[in-house]
Amino acid sequence: RRQFLVVGLGRFGVSLAVLLEEMGGEVLAVDHREAAVTEVADQVTHSLIADTTEERVVKDLGVEHFDEVVCAIGTNVEASLMTTLLLREFGARFIVSKASTELHGRLLEKIGADRVIYPERDMAARLARDFFAPPGIEELLDLSVQHKMFQIKAPVHFHERSLADLHLRARFGMNIIAIRRGENTIVSPPAQEILHDGDGLVVVGDYDRAQEALKNPE
Amino acid sequence: RRQFLVVGLGRFGVSLAVLLEEMGGEVLAVDHREAAVTEVADQVTHSLIADTTEERVVKDLGVEHFDEVVCAIGTNVEASLMTTLLLREFGARFIVSKASTELHGRLLEKIGADRVIYPERDMAARLARDFFAPPGIEELLDLSVQHKMFQIKAPVHFHERSLADLHLRARFGMNIIAIRRGENTIVSPPAQEILHDGDGLVVVGDYDRAQEALKNPE
Ligand SMILES: Nc1ncnc2c1ncn2[C@@H]1O[C@H](COP(=O)(O)OP(=O)(O)OP(=O)(O)O)[C@@H](O)[C@H]1O
Ligand SMILES: Nc1ncnc2c1ncn2[C@@H]1O[C@H](COP(=O)(O)OP(=O)(O)OP(=O)(O)O)[C@@H](O)[C@H]1O
Missing domain, CATH: 3.30.70.1450 (Regulator of K+ conductance, C-terminal domain)
Known part of the structure; x- marks a missing residue:
């Protein structure tokens, strides 16, 4: 089975974690808010309450074992950048990070995200078209x-x-x-x-x- | 020129308002947060600081004159529903509302949104694919x-x-x-x-x- 790590369980993170499990993947879902983890706990293989801006936490996740790692932290840009950097430093194979603005996206690319996604901008473009x-x-x-x-x-x-x-x-x-x-x-x-x-x-x-x-x- | 009303200037609302102007439309952008309005004021034709859950505010917007009206309020479900209902009651021609969850989306359809969009869910589906x-x-x-x-x-x-x-x-x-x-x-x-x-x-x-x-x- 494909292995996925999803950090940050907002609207996007929750949708993604649940969908990847439904498609046959094995997901570890992580968030520092207990309520967010409880919401998905029975729909994913593994879940964890933890603050991914802490080095020790990311070190213990064993990120190199996942096929894809997704950082779905959005509004809190500092946490998104710190988490993405730690995922890179501890050997994640492929990192997708969500950005809230173009500048946020450029920072994420600089620190090592393999792919940056912009859910709100892309939907705005589709609707405008x-x-x-x-x-x-x-x-x-x-x-x-x-x-x-x-x-x-x-x-x-x-x-x-x-x-x-x-x-x-x-x-x-x-x-x-x-x-x-x-x-x-x-x-x-x-x-x-x-x-x-x-x-x-x-x-x-x-x-x-x-x-x-x-x-x-x- | 096509006329658009965009209510709620979060990441999605801002992207949409600016894009519609760039494509040649005339946009009125509304939000109850002054900082959100100031951010777009010089990139759209009209902007307004107002609370769209107030009947008098929506009444004075003249919503029937816009080709499309977009309610881009997300996290605050109550404000999203109240705004969408008032837009419908004051004669908006076509309403697009953003939903945060499936249940939120079903409520929006019931009260008269012509189209409901889910930016986070759609991006999650694309990434999972x-x-x-x-x-x-x-x-x-x-x-x-x-x-x-x-x-x-x-x-x-x-x-x-x-x-x-x-x-x-x-x-x-x-x-x-x-x-x-x-x-x-x-x-x-x-x-x-x-x-x-x-x-x-x-x-x-x-x-x-x-x-x-x-x-x-x-
Ligand atoms: N340091 C952190 N460690 C773990 N999780 C975090 C951390 N910081 C934020 N999060 C979690 O990330 C999730 C998404 O973050 P946030 O709400 O800032 O983004 P968002 O872009 O608004 O999300 P969405 O648009 O997907 O709803 C939240 O559930 C939040 O608890
Ligand atoms: N009653 C209201 N009247 C006008 N604007 C409002 C009202 N309630 C919320 N808003 C505005 O709507 C915008 C978007 O709302 P919110 O932040 O709840 O949604 P969001 O889904 O997180 O946004 P996004 O994902 O696009 O960043 C905010 O700028 C907020 O100030």
């Missing part, structure tokens, strides 16, 4: 600066017509990656595939030209 | 239960060979959606495209069979 996505277009992934992957509902003027017949790539630069139809997903659909009402089209292309395709009944 | 993704495979998106989209580096036994020659779909069920080569991305590559050292392959398929393809030098 959703707000500005054009109507009718559900943003899925940025493949590159020019190529966005998104989903649209097949507009009425696509119904009962084949992909070949619609010439979507030539006319609108739209590459159809998959068709979502009810419970099924047809990946890399053949050119003669007929589109139906309710089909979700997973597309790689450009928003503006796709919006043209949505509007344009020939 | 990365930890359990097989080596050499970078998870990108779940297209459906059976179809994962992921990226692999073209292994050495793929170099200088064409996609047609490798028969990746027939042999390993791998649909090549795009090739990432340096600064360029080739979407829906033609069958005669030759793969080179350093190519990133964006694939839709199954992890186990893709791992077989990575190992198998014919």
Whole structure:
């Protein structure tokens, strides 16, 4: 079984510790607040009340035995930095640390975190993208600066017509990656595939030209 | 310009308010802590120190004029619920509220939030998936239960060979959606495209069979 150490049991730390156990991992969850440890104790393999800014505590954790170590202390930047440094010094193989600000993140990288994550900033970016996505277009992934992957509902003027017949790539630069139809997903659909009402089209292309395709009944 | 109201200027609220302005929106940022408002005042169009659990305050905000309203109050569940209810009662068009736990989220839905978001839980899920993704495979998106989209580096036994020659779909069920080569991305590559050292392959398929393809030098 994969071994994980999660230090700091706030909203993020608790979600992570419980999820890693559910996925089959073995988790040691640590926090200096008794209430935080009691909340997860019956959902993880091991739990411990301890202050991870103390050298002796981190030394006794045996951090080198864990596949991944996560420092999920956020608001208390000093505790986050001290803990991350001690995890590095006592031989953790891979450290992921949560940062509250860009400056906090840069400090964590300097002292040896292998990966820094920003839950609030990333959610803000995703929400802002959703707000500005054009109507009718559900943003899925940025493949590159020019190529966005998104989903649209097949507009009425696509119904009962084949992909070949619609010439979507030539006319609108739209590459159809998959068709979502009810419970099924047809990946890399053949050119003669007929589109139906309710089909979700997973597309790689450009928003503006796709919006043209949505509007344009020939 | 799109109009946004962001209430609650913690890490998430601040990131969101600033980002929406950068993307061209007009933001009113509100918090009952003066320090929180001062931090963003010069990066948003409007800012206000006020307690949004007071009816008179929400009434005077004119919430019906905003395209989207976001309640980013997290730890203080009571303030989050009272604010969300008042936003709904005074005619907000679309309300997004942040939740700290599943129960908090269910309460927010009951009282009228149009969308509930969980930044910590979502980041925990993403990190747990990365930890359990097989080596050499970078998870990108779940297209459906059976179809994962992921990226692999073209292994050495793929170099200088064409996609047609490798028969990746027939042999390993791998649909090549795009090739990432340096600064360029080739979407829906033609069958005669030759793969080179350093190519990133964006694939839709199954992890186990893709791992077989990575190992198998014919
Ligand atoms: N020195 C320490 N040793 C162990 N645990 C600590 C220490 N300092 C803080 N913690 C714990 O880390 C957890 C998360 O810290 P904090 O609340 O500062 O971050 P947060 O970013 O607000 O969390 P989240 O956003 O995940 O709810 C808390 O449960 C806290 O008790
Ligand atoms: N009644 C209220 N009126 C206005 N602002 C409020 C009210 N109650 C709380 N806030 C503000 O909301 C902001 C975020 O709240 P809180 O710190 O409880 O959430 P959080 O989930 O920890 O935030 P984050 O994770 O984004 O840092 C704080 O800046 C706080 O001052």
